[in-house]
Amino acid sequence: MGGRCLRGGRERRAHPRYRSRPLPLLGRGGQSEAGCRSRRGPLILAIDAGNTRIKWGLHDGRQWLAMGSGATAEAGVVIGQLAKLDRPSRVAFSNVAGPEAMEAVRRLCSEWSVALIEIVPQRFQCGVTNGYADPHQLGSDRWAAMVAAWRRFGRACLVVNAGTAMTADMVDDHGRFRGGIIVPGHGLMLQALAERSSALDRGIGRFDFYPKNTANAVYSGALLALVGAVKHMVARFSEDLGVPPVIVLAGGDAALLRAHLELPAEMVEHLVLEGIVCIASEGACP
Structure with a gap:
């Protein structure tokens, strides 16, 4: 089952061992592999409603035809504007933003009279076994x-999504999700420190290994906290596996994180949207 189906409604080059295998649905840059070149699949509108941003992409089984994003605070407007797109065969929706985004997507699907696939984590899906207690x-x-990372690499991965919060999730060589962490993202750490301590400089800092002012100290400390969390996860996972996992970076702060990680890593710009399309293409709706 692919999800809940509702009707109507200094840059580093990656180490060779981390090169991805061809993705059955989406290759690098969203391009299809050989099996998809001869024909296009149904149009799928993938929507990822996050804490601060709503991202979307229209996919035809071969490539992204259109992509965009907007503020979650304006969910109704952002999603309402998608009605100008070509009518898709289905809409696949991942929502951590709340009921306003959900209602806007349901209205859109009703207007189009198309199926809505709400992404709901399963015990097993798209080759990945979910190890969460619930x-x-x-x-x-x-x-x-995680689904997208497994489809791309087919081996042990540490899937890091660095946005409002940073998540780091471990998927082993058998496609089993072993567990993961959630920590405040870089911007959220800076905001929390500024709001909770009047003594801290609210100026814009920059990274420095030896900060000599408060703004730089806060900026650098928050960034190194995230880098340290990822490195710790990599070290522990590598010890369990016997080999280091592929580090997959996504999210708005992925580039910032990679610049200071000092480990080989793969950046995938639209990782969550890729996973949404993978799930929606597995036959969630009859």
């Missing part, structure tokens, strides 16, 4: 990201 409590965006 699979449905896992965030749908985390689940979609």
